[in-house]
Amino acid sequence: MLVELKIPENVGFIARVAKNYGIKRLCLYKCRVTEESYHTAANAKDVLENAVVVEDLQEFLQRMNLIVGTTGIPGGDYKYLRKELLAPEDLPSVAKGRVAVLFGREDYGLYNEELEMCHVLVRVPTSEEYPVMNVSHAAAVILYFLREIERVQEDDEIATFRDIEVTLSNLVEMLRMVQYPEHRIKRTVVIFRRILGRAGVKKYEVHSLNAIFRKTVSYIKRMNRI
Structure with missing residues (x-):
């Protein structure tokens, strides 16, 4: 391109x-x-x-x-x-x-x-x-x-940019909830994006990571309400 x-x-x-x-x-x-x-x-x-x-x-x-x-x-x-x-x-x-x-x-x-x-x-x-x-x-x-x-034939099982970005958005939410330094979040996201992209992760793998981040965010929200 x-x-x-x-x-x-x-x-x-x-x-x-x-x-x-x-x-x-x-x-x-x-x-x-x-x-x-x-x-x-x-x-x-x-x-x-x-x-x-x-x-x-x-x-x-x-x-x-x-x-x-x-x-x-x-x-x-x-x-x-x-x-x-x-x-x-x-x-x-x-x-x-x-x-x-x-x-x-x-x-x-x-x-x-x-x-x-x-x-x-x-x-x-x-x-x-x-x-x-x-x-x-x-x-x-x-x-x-x-x-x-x-x-090389396209592999529909490999995570797309969109799949990875959804996971990263949940990672950002989790980092902010645990008071991760705001100025380091962008750098951390770039690092995770490159790790996941370079690894050629499968859709189910990135979805599993996404589930972990969402579950963590949900748990933190419940604890804050106690």
Whole structure:
């Protein structure tokens, strides 16, 4: 999935790379697509023509089993968002079911709120002297390692983003009831989201966790009424 790419040629180049590796589903979120995009796509014009145009990013991602974010920055202001960066060759070991790989804006990449939604972050190892790659080049490297994933059958038993988010909302309620420090809740949620997403948990497993959190909240409420 391409997120708000501003340079039309990059959209075309990535469509071309996707077709090189037999990846047929390209999703576009607020990308600038022009005639130049089709020109640089060359013989992958059909990939662009059949691309899925996404209006609501979060709603679209709800159906995914794994959301992979890409970044060229290992640190940043919120370092917890960019911990545990995987190399591209490690992705096949965690990619299960419906996988969405987010490639961000040429000038800024993915925003922090988008990185928060990701279960896994991947970074292409580059020279410290010049670490940031053009988005189309990064896509070429990452999609090479994911070229076989597209052919894997979807697994309806793997928890979706929506399943995990319901559980995390109950986790947040429980943390607040036990007076967990408010400033640490967001970081804790990101950690749990990435553990569960990276593990490829099944629906029944995440539902069991959800039941524990809900039962704990219910018990605390009863105790507070005594």
